[in-house]
Each structure stands twice: as C-alpha cells, then as structure tokens.
Amino acid sequence: MKNIFNLLTVTLLIFGCAEKKSQTKELANSSETIKYNGTASITQGIATAIAEDIYSCARGRKTDVGEITSTDGKKWTVPAQTNYTNNDFPFAADLFNSCEGKNYATTQEALSHYDDSKIIEVDKDGELFTAYIFADNYFEMYVNGIPVGKDKVPFTEFNSSMLKFKAKKPFTIAMKLVDWEEHLGxxxxxxxxxxxxxxxxxxxxxxxxxxxxxxxxxxxxxxAQTFYTAPIIDLNCTSEEGNYRYSKNCSAEGGQDGSSFYALHWEIPTNWMQTIFDDSNWPNATTYTNQTIGVDNKPSYTNFTSIFDASENDAKFIWSTNVVLDNEVLVRYTIQ
Known part of the structure; x- marks a missing residue:
C-alpha cells in the first residue's frame, strides 16, 4: 500500500558553483518555494569540497569528497561516507587496474600475484572463498559484518578486483556501492x-x-536500497511506495549548469552490514545488461568474461531501481 506522507513545503536557497573549486554559496535574493512528498532530506546545488584527490590516476577523473547541508539542517557527505582512507579497512587485490599498471590478461595471471597473507579470516576454521568484482565505480564489501575488501580506484579508470576470505556457511555479504561524481552533491x-x-x-x-x-x-x-539520488531537476518526479524509492519518472538529461539541481538523501542504518540486520523490506536488486552498463569496451571486464559471463552461471549487473540517478546503494545477500 502506498504510504501517504505529509506534504512538506520548504524554502530552498539556490546554490551556485564557483568556477574552479566546488563550494556552496547563496545567490543573493534568490529563493523559491518547492513542494516535496517523501521521506528524504533535500539538498540543492553544489557541495563544498572537504577532501581532494583521495586517489590519483593519470587518466582518471578527480576523486574529491564533499559536504552539503540539507534543508532540515543535516550534513551529508557526498558522494558517500566511505572507508577509503581508513587503514583498518583492507583493500581488495587487483584483477585489473591500469592506473597502477596491473593490466592482467587472465584470471590466472592476476591470481599469481595474489598475496595469500592478505586473506581475511571471518571464521578461522571456515572455507576459503574468492570474490571477483567489477564495480562502477566503487565498492566496500563485508562478510558477516567484517570488512573483507574495498575498491582501490574510487572513480576511473575502470578497474576490477578480487579478494579472498575464510568463512563458514551460511554467511551474509553486504556491500556499499558508490557511483562517484565530478560535481559534488x-x-x-x-x-x-x-x-x-x-x-x-x-x-x-x-x-x-x-x-x-x-x-x-x-x-x-x-x-538493494538507494540512499542518495541525484540529479533531480523536478522533485515532483519522485515517488515512494513502502520502502521503494522511485525516480524512474525523473529526467536524466543533465545540462550545462547544475547549480539548481536537487538531491535526495536518506540516513543509512548503523548496522546495515551485520548478519542480524533485517533487509526483508528492502527491494530486490534490479538487474541490468552488459550493454546498459557499457562494459563491452573495458578490458577490466572483457578480460574476465569467463568468470562474469560464465555459461553455467552468468552473473548479472545489479543496482537499485535507477542505475543512473541512484548514486549510493547498499546491497545484501546471504549464501546458504
């Protein structure tokens, strides 16, 4: 049954973008009254950069992190609050990473460079498993709430990863997925x-x-559940039904000036990666074809189609219901 939310009327200051550095500022005498019917916090305009180039790649895009305040006074980290600079959260190994010259042609070549001392023991006497991952753009992976690997390349060039861990079945995989952004917020x-x-x-x-x-x-x-959706040009295009957060009727055209674009933010549950977390009311993941994601010209994927597109078990690209506008997505799955 569709939830009916109280209609919120909020006054948003229109934010502008400085020419060379992301920052939030008020445009004098500019305001508008907008109506939004939903549970998200709303921001408008460009976020302030709080960290620049957390990873550098010669042919990659800038990997900045920003902060922006919503109309309800909450502060949000964009594109996401991650563990990228947290030394206690291990990096995954490279399956393919042209930023660092790890241009492996086969799975066997990549595995030959794997350092087995980096195997994560979720359960000391558990079975050994290997995960192969291609993420557009960034991932952090947990098994039973234990960090087992994060992406080395937050944005581009496109890379792929692998990681090994020991665990007893059943175990729960939980991943934070981030579509990084050049224009923060x-x-x-x-x-x-x-x-x-x-x-x-x-x-x-x-x-x-x-x-x-x-x-x-x-x-x-x-x-799969989304927690950050942008750009939103017209807030009336969004809708919610139970725990489904829809933006399928929203334009993804973009433009030359995003200073008036909106974004929707939802708070992430603190225990979302734990086995005990109840994800039963989350939507099932939406699947997408290789063509939709656009990987047929990316060697970080095509060199390993024997894994990702195995004839006996063809893995599907997954995301929330909107692979373009949803930028921070949590996914979970329990392996029996």
Whole structure:
C-alpha cells in the first residue's frame, strides 16, 4: 500500500558553483518555494569540497569528497561516507587496474600475484572463498559484518578486483556501492558534451570456492536500497511506495549548469552490514545488461568474461531501481 506522507513545503536557497573549486554559496535574493512528498532530506546545488584527490590516476577523473547541508539542517557527505582512507579497512587485490599498471590478461595471471597473507579470516576454521568484482565505480564489501575488501580506484579508470576470505556457511555479504561524481552533491560529471551529465552505476560479483565452483553471483535475488539520488531537476518526479524509492519518472538529461539541481538523501542504518540486520523490506536488486552498463569496451571486464559471463552461471549487473540517478546503494545477500 502506498504510504501517504505529509506534504512538506520548504524554502530552498539556490546554490551556485564557483568556477574552479566546488563550494556552496547563496545567490543573493534568490529563493523559491518547492513542494516535496517523501521521506528524504533535500539538498540543492553544489557541495563544498572537504577532501581532494583521495586517489590519483593519470587518466582518471578527480576523486574529491564533499559536504552539503540539507534543508532540515543535516550534513551529508557526498558522494558517500566511505572507508577509503581508513587503514583498518583492507583493500581488495587487483584483477585489473591500469592506473597502477596491473593490466592482467587472465584470471590466472592476476591470481599469481595474489598475496595469500592478505586473506581475511571471518571464521578461522571456515572455507576459503574468492570474490571477483567489477564495480562502477566503487565498492566496500563485508562478510558477516567484517570488512573483507574495498575498491582501490574510487572513480576511473575502470578497474576490477578480487579478494579472498575464510568463512563458514551460511554467511551474509553486504556491500556499499558508490557511483562517484565530478560535481559534488548533484551526481554529475562532464561527459557527452554536457558539463553536468548524470553518470551511471552497476556492480557484478562472482564468488567461488576452492574447487573453482561458483557458489553465488549477483542477480535479482540480492537486496538493494538507494540512499542518495541525484540529479533531480523536478522533485515532483519522485515517488515512494513502502520502502521503494522511485525516480524512474525523473529526467536524466543533465545540462550545462547544475547549480539548481536537487538531491535526495536518506540516513543509512548503523548496522546495515551485520548478519542480524533485517533487509526483508528492502527491494530486490534490479538487474541490468552488459550493454546498459557499457562494459563491452573495458578490458577490466572483457578480460574476465569467463568468470562474469560464465555459461553455467552468468552473473548479472545489479543496482537499485535507477542505475543512473541512484548514486549510493547498499546491497545484501546471504549464501546458504
């Protein structure tokens, strides 16, 4: 049954973007009254950069992090609050990473460079598993609430990763997925002739046992929920139904000026990565084709189609219901 929310009327100050550095500022004498019917916090305009170039790649996009305040006074980190600079959260190993010259042609070549001292023991006497992951753009992965690996490249160039862990079945995989952004706070990047183009996400994963059998891969049975949606040009295009957060009727056209674009933010549950977290009311993941995500020209994917597109178990790209506008997505799946 569709939830009916009290109609909120909020006055938003229109924010502008300085020419060379992301910052939030008020445009004098500019305000408008907008109506929004939903549970999210609302921001408008460009966020203030609080960290620049957390990772550097010669041909990659800038990997900045920003902060912005919503109309209800809450502060939000964009594109997401991550553990990228947290030394206690391990990095995944490279399956393919052209930023660092790890241009492996085969899975076997990549595995030959794996340092087994980096295997994460969720359960000391558990079975050994290997996860292979391609994320557009960034991921952090937990098993039973234990960090087992994060992406080395937050944005571009496109890379793929692998990680090993020991665990007892059943175990729960939980992942934070982030579609990074060049224009902080509005989910946009310069692309395809537009200064503010809405980028897309997508993640595919395959988990194998020591016998090289696929025990799990991403599909529609995973759970997926969005917590940051942008750019939103017209707030009336969004809707909610139970725990479904829809932006399917929203434009993804972008433009040359994103200073008036909105964003929707939801608070992330503190225990979302734990086994005990109840994800039963989250939507199932939406699946997407290779063509929709656009990986057919990316060697970080095409070099490993024997894994990701295995004939006996073809893994699916997953995301929330909007792979373009939803920028921070949590996914979960329990392997029995």
């Amino acid at each position: 509005v989910g946009c990047e310069a692309n395809r002739g537009k200064s503010f183009h809405a980028g897309d996400g997508g993640m595919v994963a395959v988990i194998k046992d020591v016998q090289n059998n696929i025990i799990a891969s991403t599909n529609e049975n995973w759970k």
